[in-house]
Amino acid sequence: MISRLKEISLGNWMLIGMILGLIVGLILNFYVNDPFIKNVILIDNVFTLGGTGFIKLMKMLVVPLVFFSIVVGVASISDIKKIGAIGGRAILIYLVTTALAVTIALLIAGLIKPGVGLNMVGLAHTNVTTNVTLTDTVLSMIPDNPFSSLANGEMLAVIIFGLLVGIILAKLRDETNVVNDFFTQANKIMMEMTRIVMKFAPIGIFCLMAKTFASLGFEGILPLSKYVICVLIGLAIQAFVVYPSLLVILTRLNPIRFFKKFFSVMFFAFSSSTSNATIPLNIEKLSELGVSREVSSFTIPLGATINMDGTAIMQGCAVMFAAQAYGMDLGTTALITVIFTAVMASIGTAGVPSVGLITLNMVFNSVGLPVDAIGIIMGIDHILDMFRTAVNVTGDAICTIIVSFKNKSVDLDMFKGKKKPGKTWDDITRF
Numbered sequence: 001m002i003s004r005l006k007e008i009s010l011g012n013w014m015l016i017g018m019i020l021g022l023i024v025g026l027i028l029n030f031y032v033n034d035p036f037i038k039n040v041i042l043i044d045n046v047f048t049l050g051g052t053g054f055i056k057l058m059k060m061l062v063v064p065l066v067f068f069s070i071v072v073g074v075a076s077i078s079d080i081k082k083i084g085a086i087g088g089r090a091i092l093i094y095l096v097t098t099a100l101a102v103t104i105a106l107l108i109a110g111l112i113k114p115g116v117g118l119n120m121v122g123l124a125h126t127n128v129t130t131n132v133t134l135t136d137t138v139l140s141m142i143p144d145n146p147f148s149s150l151a152n153g154e155m156l157a158v159i160i161f162g163l164l165v166g167i168i169l170a171k172l173r174d175e176t177n178v179v180n181d182f183f184t185q186a187n188k189i190m191m192e193m194t195r196i197v198m199k200f201a202p203i204g205i206f207c208l209m210a211k212t213f214a215s216l217g218f219e220g221i222l223p224l225s226k227y228v229i230c231v232l233i234g235l236a237i238q239a240f241v242v243y244p245s246l247l248v249i250l251t252r253l254n255p256i257r258f259f260k261k262f263f264s265v266m267f268f269a270f271s272s273s274t275s276n277a278t279i280p281l282n283i284e285k286l287s288e289l290g291v292s293r294e295v296s297s298f299t300i301p302l303g304a305t306i307n308m309d310g311t312a313i314m315q316g317c318a319v320m321f322a323a324q325a326y327g328m329d330l331g332t333t334a335l336i337t338v339i340f341t342a343v344m345a346s347i348g349t350a351g352v353p354s355v356g357l358i359t360l361n362m363v364f365n366s367v368g369l370p371v372d373a374i375g376i377i378m379g380i381d382h383i384l385d386m387f388r389t390a391v392n393v394t395g396d397a398i399c400t401i402i403v404s405f406k407n408k409s410v411d412l413d414m415f416k417g418k419k420k421p422g423k424t425w426d427d428i429t430r431f
């Protein structure tokens with residue numbers, strides 16, 4: 001029996017944790033008002049400890065893992081033009097897929113009309129505000145002080161500083177052997193730490209799911225069910241039609257192979273609602289699919305920061321929902337403005353829970369929609385955040401595979417499962 005349990009892969013354990021957590025959470029939801037259950041036994045203690053504790057462990061890995069692996073990855077590329085090509089391609093694919101995602105959302109919401117017939121009079125005002133502009137995002141890439149950026153987890157600044165250190169290490173190769181070895185070994189330590197932390201993922205996912213579903217209010221979903229359906233259809237199309245098609249058209253790789261390995265990353269993103277904390281797992285699973293860390297260590301953190309296709313889908317649906325509810329007719333120019341601002345909002349949305357709702361203000365403002373409507377969808381946003389985060393991280397991974405493929409950095413035998421993933425940095429990066 002025990003040996004059978006040992007044969008179950010970590011990914012399947014995560015799935016088991018997710019399903020069990022969902023069931024336990026839904027059962028507890030019936031008793032959520034019982035003070036004993038609520039405060040003493042489960043929700044505020046055991047589940048918070050297991051769930052939040054696990055997210056904290058993952059977050060603990062993010063900055064050192066991203067920084068060391070970008071430095072080592074870039075230093076091993078040595079050709080600056082190649083780094084530029086990887087970055088350029090990744091940003092282009094990120095922007096195009098996000099624009100596509102909003103367009104799909106606008107079309108679906110145009111068809112399903114989630115906001116028609118909703119009475120928007122007397123809605124509570126919401127105070128959510130945002131000041132994120134493109135200029136802010138570009139400026140935030142330059143660290144005032146790289147050490148404080150590292151300490152505060154400012155991802156874009158960490159990426160840029162890591163890139164610069166890596167490029168210079170490659171340039172000064174013979175004069176900086178000691179530092180080079182330091183980074184290579186520090187990176188190995190972080191990779192090993194990631195593998196160890198990941199072993200706790202099934203328990204962490206179980207606790208996160210149980211906690212979320214035990215306290216989730218389902219009453220709010222009914223009047224907004226059409227809106228929820230729109231978002232879910234949009235997310236499903238993006239994840240299971242757009243991404244696989246891109247993978248097949250641009251790389252001829254089998255999307256089923258990808259999803260088989262990648263579902264565990266989606267489960268984790270779903271349970272935690274944060275792309276940022278998913279970065280280590282995403283890089284790890286892609287390397288098991290033969291994707292070189294040279295590319296993924298750079299493009300995954302970049303994607304977790306600037307690429308939010310799932311969030312853009314929610315924002316597209318929310319705009320249509322509000323416009324229909326207020327009886328406003330959005331013309332072509334307004335729709336193009338929505339696509340543009342939603343792409344910008346995706347760049348400005350940090351990969352942490354619920355931020356997409358905050359940057360939604362920016363999209364609403366761009367076409368003069370009253371932000372009050374955000375107040376009604378806020379109640380059910382948590383569950384949608386879970387689904388859209390799973391799509392956000394999938395978009396990052398698909399783009400990374402495409403960019404790596406073009407860069408000849410995917411071990412095709414490993415992708416096809418003909419070869420087992422290597423354990424060392426050299427195994428993973430050398431093809």
Ligand code: ASP
Pocket residue numbers: 273274275276308310311349350351352353354355356357385388389392
């Ligand atoms: N939770 C999302 C993420 O981390 C961002 C959002 O849409 O709120 O990817």
